[in-house]
Structures are given as C-alpha cells and as structure tokens.
Amino acid sequence: MAKSLFPRVIAPLLLEALSDTPVVCLLGPRQVGKTTLAREYCPNYSYISFDDSTLLNTAQQDPTGFIQGLPEQVILDEVQRAPELLPAIKAAVDQRRTPGRFLLTGSANLLLLPKVQESLAGRVEVLNLFPLTEQEKHRNENSLLSSLISGKIAPQIIGEQSVIEGVAEAVCQGGYPEPNTRSAARARQWHRQYLNAIIQRDVKDIAAIRDEDEMLALMEMLAYRTGTLLNVSSMANELKMTRETTEKYLSILERLFLVRRLSAWHRNQSKRLVKTPKVHVIDSGLATTLSGLKTDDWNNHKSNFGPVLESFVVQQLICQASWIGSDFKFSHYRDKDQVEVDLVIERGQQLWGVEVKKAASINPKDSAGLARLAAQAGKRFQGGILLYCGNNTLPLTQDNCYAVPMNTLWQ
Structure with missing residues (x-):
C-alpha cells in the first residue's frame, strides 16, 4: 500500500478520534491524500470505495442492509456519493457504540448537507485534511501560529536586510501532493485536468448544475479575485449569469473545498466596519495556474501576486490552527477608511492579527491595520504579525506586533 510522501500533522489527531468516537469523518478536497492517510493508519480496517459503481448502487438501494453487512471496522471512501447511508450509520451506532467503528472520507463538505449534522450529532x-502545508513539506514540527499565540515571537536580526528565497516557488507549487512531484509545467497541466475532472464528475454528486463551462469560468474568475472582497453581483454581471446561479455555483465550490469565504470581523457597536466577506482559493497552486501566474512574474509589479500570497498565508495558518484545536475563529478586518488586516484569529476572548506583505522592506505605516484592530478589540488584542519577504524579525510600532519573515511559516 502507498504511503504518504510527506508526514501529515493531522495523523495523531485521527488516531485519537478513532480511539473514543464511533464515527470519524475525514473531509477535504480530492487528491489531498485522505484515502492514503486512512489506509496507512488503519491497516486493519476493511476498505470500501464508492467510486465503485456496483457498491455505490447497492448502498443507495438498501442503505440499512448495506451497513448491517459491513465488517466491524470499515473505511467508507467518498461517502458524499451515498448520503443515504448516514441515517443507517446513525442507527447502527445507536445499537452498538464502539469507538472507531466507521471511518468516513469525503471530498465534499458533508456538514453542509441537509440533516447530516442532526443524524450524526454526538456520534x-x-x-x-487540506492540501499540504509548507510546514509539512519541510517536515518542521514547530508552527508559526503556536509561537504567535504563546507570545514567543521576538525580534531577531540575522544579518543585513535582504530578500528571502523560495516564496514564489511555494505559492506557485501549492499543496496538492501529485503536482509537488512534477515540474512546474507538468504541475500546471495537473491543476487544469484536476479542476475539469471535479466539475465534470464530483459536482454531480452534490448538485444539479446548468452549465459546466459556467462553473469553470466562475472558478477562473475567483482565481483572479482571490484575496479580495467578494462581490457576487459583479461576478454575475461579468459572467452574464444571474446572481442566484452565481451564488449557487459559489456555494458548490465551497462544498468541494476549492474556495473559502472569510467573513468580516465586526463589533455590534461599530458602524464603521465593512461586513463584506473575502474570498480565497484554498490552494495557491491552483489559483496561480488558473490566473496564469508563474514564478517569473514574482518581481513584476503589474502581476497579481499580492492577493494570491495572502490566500496562501491564510490557508497555511488555518491548517496550523486545525492541528492545535478546533476552537479558533477566522475573519478579516476592514473599515470604511479602507484600513485592513488580512486575517483575524480568535480563540475565546483572545484575538490576534496577521498582515501579509509581498515586499522585503517595512515602514511605520505597515502596522496601521494592526493598530486599528488593536484599538477596536481593546483588551482582547494579544498581538500580531506582519508576514513579509525580508529576512529579519523586527518590532512594529504597535505593541506586541512584529514583522516576521514569510518563511517562518515553514522554517
């Protein structure tokens, strides 16, 4: 059996969940290694894939009989193709609540399917499991997010201020395992084939769509607009689609873990905060392929690398948070003066801010967003970082805030 090319940080959490929970569900985009991880860490489990049409038809026609006929411990792969099984799984677990009985994997977000949360609540x-992070690729055990929330970031001058290497390559490569084994040109070909396959096949598992080409066009537009405020009406007009259809297609792309809406941070008493979400393509490699960006474009000031870099950082930190705990909330900050913070991280009553800058130098105004967020959040604000492409960790004018080299995400 194939093993992961890179160790996945989530693996111990998977084993921990299986030790005390009857049903564990591993969700994420196609081709990120869910099946490989499940089979590698649960070698004694029987394995059933609903990519097998015969098994899928049997499960759909007689869900209860199918579940009753399964072995004691089983992996059910691509379970979003047979949502009819979930009530039968609930019934089986209620009869015998054995930890680790069912390991489900899905390439669509099952929690957004009607009645799923109700069916499996408490069970x-x-x-x-998302595309590989740079931390996983470099096999680094220490996460930047852990350092941030534990207050362990401090000034560090390692030499004359210079540009760090490898950021453009990391962004363009993205995190899907397969293209990480290919040349840049072959990786771009993989990304295109991957997206076409998902739209032609996986979309049909969760929704009926009118036009595959329309959905592909929307995904390409989202790649160009990643890291920006979401304007569904503008996209609908440009694509000559209705707003309702555009919103439906956007929701499907979210359920397939291709894009993420990042809500706006707000306080009820503040009328000066913008409440529009941002949209991020989850994998930066896919985003650069669809928008035509290459590593050679990094130093071209007319290129759109800044927003893609922001999406890249947001994804890295959200993944790091998932390894620490599930009680984090994420948003972005923007007010009517257009002062922004790219990522706001909350845990309980504590709050941190993260800014992203493509340049290798900083100036005092670069901490304006963090300062504004600190003023709005008050005592909740614990500190922040400005991730940039310079090599030194430097203090910013806002207390407990630092400019941090981008490669601390993986080094």
Missing part, C-alpha cells in the same frame, strides 16, 4: 468527529 461523529470531523477532521479536515
């Missing part, structure tokens, strides 16, 4: 633990 299931959901873990998300």
Whole structure:
C-alpha cells in the first residue's frame, strides 16, 4: 500500500478520534491524500470505495442492509456519493457504540448537507485534511501560529536586510501532493485536468448544475479575485449569469473545498466596519495556474501576486490552527477608511492579527491595520504579525506586533 510522501500533522489527531468516537469523518478536497492517510493508519480496517459503481448502487438501494453487512471496522471512501447511508450509520451506532467503528472520507463538505449534522450529532468527529502545508513539506514540527499565540515571537536580526528565497516557488507549487512531484509545467497541466475532472464528475454528486463551462469560468474568475472582497453581483454581471446561479455555483465550490469565504470581523457597536466577506482559493497552486501566474512574474509589479500570497498565508495558518484545536475563529478586518488586516484569529476572548506583505522592506505605516484592530478589540488584542519577504524579525510600532519573515511559516 502507498504511503504518504510527506508526514501529515493531522495523523495523531485521527488516531485519537478513532480511539473514543464511533464515527470519524475525514473531509477535504480530492487528491489531498485522505484515502492514503486512512489506509496507512488503519491497516486493519476493511476498505470500501464508492467510486465503485456496483457498491455505490447497492448502498443507495438498501442503505440499512448495506451497513448491517459491513465488517466491524470499515473505511467508507467518498461517502458524499451515498448520503443515504448516514441515517443507517446513525442507527447502527445507536445499537452498538464502539469507538472507531466507521471511518468516513469525503471530498465534499458533508456538514453542509441537509440533516447530516442532526443524524450524526454526538456520534461523529470531523477532521479536515487540506492540501499540504509548507510546514509539512519541510517536515518542521514547530508552527508559526503556536509561537504567535504563546507570545514567543521576538525580534531577531540575522544579518543585513535582504530578500528571502523560495516564496514564489511555494505559492506557485501549492499543496496538492501529485503536482509537488512534477515540474512546474507538468504541475500546471495537473491543476487544469484536476479542476475539469471535479466539475465534470464530483459536482454531480452534490448538485444539479446548468452549465459546466459556467462553473469553470466562475472558478477562473475567483482565481483572479482571490484575496479580495467578494462581490457576487459583479461576478454575475461579468459572467452574464444571474446572481442566484452565481451564488449557487459559489456555494458548490465551497462544498468541494476549492474556495473559502472569510467573513468580516465586526463589533455590534461599530458602524464603521465593512461586513463584506473575502474570498480565497484554498490552494495557491491552483489559483496561480488558473490566473496564469508563474514564478517569473514574482518581481513584476503589474502581476497579481499580492492577493494570491495572502490566500496562501491564510490557508497555511488555518491548517496550523486545525492541528492545535478546533476552537479558533477566522475573519478579516476592514473599515470604511479602507484600513485592513488580512486575517483575524480568535480563540475565546483572545484575538490576534496577521498582515501579509509581498515586499522585503517595512515602514511605520505597515502596522496601521494592526493598530486599528488593536484599538477596536481593546483588551482582547494579544498581538500580531506582519508576514513579509525580508529576512529579519523586527518590532512594529504597535505593541506586541512584529514583522516576521514569510518563511517562518515553514522554517
């Protein structure tokens, strides 16, 4: 059996969940290694894939009989193709609540399907497996997010201020395992084939769509607009689609873990905060392929690398948070003066801010967003970082805030 090319940080959390929870659900995009991880860490489990049409038809026609005929411990792969099984799984677990009985994997977000949360409430633990992070690729055990929330970031001058290497390559490569083994040109070909396959096949598992080409066009537009405020009406007009259809297609792309809406941080008493979400393509490699960006474009000031870099950082930190705990909330900050913070991280009553900058130098105004967020959040604000492409960790004018080299995400 194939093993993961890179160790997945989530693996111990998977084993922990299986030790005390009857149903564990591993969700994430196609081709990120869910099946490989499940089979590698649960070698004694029987394995059933609903990519097998015969098994799928049997499960759909007689869900209860199918579940009753399964072995004691089983992996059910691509379970979003047979949502009819979930009530039968609930009934089986209610009869015999054995930890680790069912390990489900899905390439669509089952929690957004009607009645799923109700069916499996209290019986299931959901873990998300996303494309590889740079931390996983470099096999680094220490996460930047852990350092941030524990207050361990401090000034560090390692030499004359210079540009760090490898950021453009990391962004363009993205995190899907397969293209990480290919040349840049072959990786771009993989990304295109991957998206076409998902739209032609996986979309049909969760929704009926009118036009595959329209959905592909929307995904390409989202790649160009990643890291920006979401304007559904503008996209609908440009694509000559209705707003309702555009919103439906966007929701499907979210359920397939291709894009993420990042809500706006707000306080009820503040009328000066913008409440529009941002949209991020989850994998930066896919985003650069669809928007035509290459590593050679990094130093071209007319290129759109800044927003893609922001999406890249947001994804890295959200993944790091999933390894620490599930009680984090994420948003972005923007007010009517257009002062922004790219990522707001909350845990309980504590709050941190993260800014992203493509340049290798900083100036005092670069901490304006963090300062504004600190003023709005008050005592909740614990500190923040400005991730940039310079090599030194430097203090910013806002207390407990630092400019941090981008490669601390993986080094």
